[in-house]
Amino acid sequence: MKIKLILLIILSASILSSCMLEHKIAYSYQKEMPKTMVLLQNSTEVFLYNSKLKTPKKLSKEEMNEFVDSSFYQSDLIQYIEVENFSNNFEKNLRKSLQKSNFEIYPADSISSFINHKATRVLIDIVQVEVEEHYDEYYDELNYSQIGINTDKYLHSKQADFHSYYDSYDVEREQYYVEILRNALTINLWVNIDIWDNDSTHSNNTIFMNYQLNDDIDGIFIWQNLETVNYIYTIDSIQQYDLWKVEEKPSNSFALGIIDYVINNIIDNRITERKNKPNNSRWKYSMQSGMILPSNEEFPYQILEE
Numbered sequence: 001m002k003i004k005l006i007l008l009i010i011l012s013a014s015i016l017s018s019c020m021l022e023h024k025i026a027y028s029y030q031k032e033m034p035k036t037m038v039l040l041q042n043s044t045e046v047f048l049y050n051s052k053l054k055t056p057k058k059l060s061k062e063e064m065n066e067f068v069d070s071s072f073y074q075s076d077l078i079q080y081i082e083v084e085n086f087s088n089n090f091e092k093n094l095r096k097s098l099q100k101s102n103f104e105i106y107p108a109d110s111i112s113s114f115i116n117h118k119a120t121r122v123l124i125d126i127v128q129v130e131v132e133e134h135y136d137e138y139y140d141e142l143n144y145s146q147i148g149i150n151t152d153k154y155l156h157s158k159q160a161d162f163h164s165y166y167d168s169y170d171v172e173r174e175q176y177y178v179e180i181l182r183n184a185l186t187i188n189l190w191v192n193i194d195i196w197d198n199d200s201t202h203s204n205n206t207i208f209m210n211y212q213l214n215d216d217i218d219g220i221f222i223w224q225n226l227e228t229v230n231y232i233y234t235i236d237s238i239q240q241y242d243l244w245k246v247e248e249k250p251s252n253s254f255a256l257g258i259i260d261y262v263i264n265n266i267i268d269n270r271i272t273e274r275k276n277k278p279n280n281s282r283w284k285y286s287m288q289s290g291m292i293l294p295s296n297e298e299f300p301y302q303i304l305e306e
Contacts, residue, residue, distance in 0.1 A: 022281050023294070025270050029263065030292045033102040036120045036262075040098065041108060042091040044126040046083045050075035051134040077185065078133045080240050089247040091126060097255035098124075102290050121196045122262050127206065128190040131246060136184035136214055142176035142221045142229065154232035160221060162229075178231040182215035183238050187250050190304070191258060197266050205265075207301040209257045211250035213238060252287075257300040259285045263292055264299070 050071040059067060073079055099105050103122070106114050114121060142160065160176040167173050188210045195203045219233025238245075264283050271279040284295035 021274060022267075022271055022279070025274065026263075026267050026281075026283055026292050026294075029267055029270070030290075032120065033263075033290075033292075034104060036103050036122060037106050037114060037117060038098060038103040038122045038124060038262075039106040039108065039111065039114045040091065040095050041111075041123065041125045042087065044087055044091075045128050046087050047128070047130045048072060048075075048078040048081055048083070049130065049132045050078060051132055052076075075133050076183065077238060077240065077243065078131055081131060081243060081246070086131075086247055087129070089244075090129060090251075093248045093251035094126070094254060097251040098258070100252075100287050101255070101259055101285065103259070118198070120198055120266065123194040124258060125192040125194075126189070127192050128188075130186075130188040132186045132188065134184050134186065135181050136212070138178075138180045138182050138214070138217045140178055140217075140219065140221075140231065153234065154219065155234050156219075157230050157232045159224075160229040160231050176221060176229045178219075180217060180233070180235075182217060182235065184215070185213045185238060185246055187211045187213075187246060189250070189254055191254075193258070193261060193265075195262060195265055197269060201269050203265055203269070205261075206304045207257070207261050208304055209254055209301050211253050213242075213245055213249060253300070256285065256287065260299065261301050261303075267292070 049068070053067075053071045053074065055064075055067065095105065114123070158178055158180065160178050162174065162176050164172055164174050188208070190206055190208055192204070192206045195201075215238055216236040217233055218236075219231050221229050221231050224230045260283070263285055267283055268279045268281070271281070282295045282297070282299070283292050284297065285292055
């Protein structure tokens with residue numbers, strides 16, 4: 001019994017020591033962040049797709065190209081996006097969001113002095129952006145606290161669907177719900193990131209992120225009679241004059257994803273060097289506090305190349 005206790009104490013001490021090392025390295029890099037130089041470049045290709053139209057089967061390559069062109073001009077929104085302006089504004093908004101961090105953001109025309117510097121350096125290149133126009137399904141289900149009375153605020157009405165199910169206690173429950181088709185714009189982003197950590201460790205990866213804008217639906221369930229439930233709602237649809245949101249709204253989310261990738265890459269490499277084995281910890285940066293914090297959340301990016 002004493003041997004088991006001793007082994008447990010040794011194991012616990014080892015785990016605690018490992019965690020302390022990881023937090024020490026993360027905190028050390030947090031203090032270094034203002035010295036990390038970041039240069040943002042824009043060599044992006046912008047693609048606009050209308051996925052609202054069903055693609056016919058068995059098209060040749062030429063026919064497919066014709067279909068894509070035709071669907072673009074039949075789109076409700078993306079045909080009004082001017083590619084060059086979109087690319088420039090997208091970069092400008094992303095740069096503004098990155099400047100909210102503790103990183104030192106270099107001017108885009110300072111590549112030579114940036115490369116020759118010996119501090120930790122990060123080169124970010126926007127390589128591809130896709131804006132896809134498509135339909136998305138809005139879902140809501142009846143919660144008795146949601147039941148309300150009909151008012152002039154709600155312009156649309158739809159009869160709710162119904163199904164029964166058994167809960168975890170094997171009790172049969174009834175559920176009213178609605179599914180409403182709405183407009184959506186998804187912004188897909190590919191970013192190539194080079195990191196030189198104190199000129200000793202170099203890594204290069206492409207990461208992928210996306211962000212979605214939708215029609216905004218606000219609604220409540222009402223009892224039409226004893227057997228029928230309606231869903232009354234308003235819908236604030238995405239319009240042509242809302243397209244500035246495609247350039248601006250995703251920037252904070254994308255900037256945080258890029259920063260999280262950078263800090264995880266650098267901290268993981270430093271921990272791996274010290275422990276001489278792969279590191280599985282996750283870290284998240286807070287724009288508000290400027291702190292690097294441990295996290296159990298999924299990463300907001302996908303690494304495409306390693």
